[in-house]
Amino acid sequence: MSNLLTTFRKQRMRTIGIVLGLLVLIIAGFSMSANAAPQQPQTSGPTNEDCLYCHGKPGMTKTLPSGEVLYLTIDSTHFAASVHAENNITCVQCHTNIKTFPHPELKANTLRDVATTFYTTCKQCHIEQYDKVLDSVHQKALAGGNKNAAVCTDCHNPHTQTRLTDPATGALLPSARLQIPQTCARCHSTIYITYKNSVHGAALTQEGNTDVPTCIDCHGVHNIQDPTTAQFRNDTPLLCAKCHTNNAIMSKYGISTQVLNTYVSDFHGTTVTLFEETSPNTFTNKAVCTDCHGVHDITNVNDPKTGIAIKQNLLVKCQRCHPDATASFPDAWLGHYIPSPEQHPIVYFVNLFYKVMIPTVLGGMLVYVISDIIRRLIERRKGAKH
Secondary structure, three states, rough: HHHHHHHHHHHHHHHHHHHHHHHHHHHHHHHHHHOOOOOOOOOOOOHHHHHHHHHHHOOEEOOOOOOOOEOOOOOHHHHOOOOHHHOOHHHHHHHOOOOOOOOOOOOOOHHHHHHHHHHHHHHHHHHHHHHHHHHHHHHHHHHHOOOOOHHHHHOOOOOOOOOOOOOOOOEEOOOHHHHHHHHHHOOOOOHHHHHHHHHHHHHOOOOOOOOOOOOOHHOOOOOOOOOOOOOHHHOHHHHHHHHHOOOOHHHHHHOOOOOOHHOOOOOHHHHHHHHHOOOOOOOOOOOOOHHHHHOOOOOOOOOOOOOOHHHHHHHHHHHOOOOOOOOHHHHOOOEEEEOOOOOOOOHHHHHHHHHHHHHHHHHHHHHHHHHHHHHHHHHHHHHHHE
């Protein structure tokens, strides 16, 4: 019996040793295999090179049921210079439904259907901008059934869009700022022509001056609101003041930075400010900046034909609200300059006279009253002694 137990124990130990040895060999084999041939990362679809092998060829098109032609050729040079290529974005990250060839059938009847179907893919990377667009006048029009309302790809061609902002600061690049009016002109061409001939537009489009406002400075970028509302009108003075109270910009052109202060201190501005603060959605017929200066057609105030620094031109503006205004009516308006020896000297010296006279008179009266009180106290004390 003892010999049997001894033999059994030896066989069990031998079996355990063989199993452990096999496990060591298996593990070593896996390790050698991993070192010899490292695994390649899995891809979720074709590479950009695969896509451009076909889509880089000229003349690639598809005729839609509407009869419109959808151009499918992608210029590889323009795409390589785009911000998407710069950030190593692949085609299939946007075209998520394309994994193999042939591609799934494109279910779109018109070119506009293509745009309104695929623009939502932008939110995968640009969720902040996409959310702002949801509250914009464009998105509200689109939701209301207007398929011509602008979507992301109408302003930003995903295959050619270059960088718009400085990656370090987030500030809009000067080159991108120059292109803003042309981008908006794709839909608002008539307004663009008007703007291009204005004092702001001419400086930007003809001189390359990026100090002047472009479309987005007044209307916003992705959260563009309806400019026909009472709130937008009531906020106009504050909108214009963003630039016109900026001394760094205005000092370059000799323009007063008192535009907001002088406006809110007069009858028009006081009333509009009251509405803006208490009832922003209530319309007021009191003049705001655009009533006198124009909207997209703003001209230099010294322009002989339209500039409101010219008395007769200003009178025409005043008569829109004050039809009985006579030639002397505009004289009551001092403009946006604080009176000085150079600007409105008569008003300046009258103000100076009162600034000196009133303290002098009041000060003299105060001295007289105090001295009279002192004299009476002295006399009363002397009478008490007697």
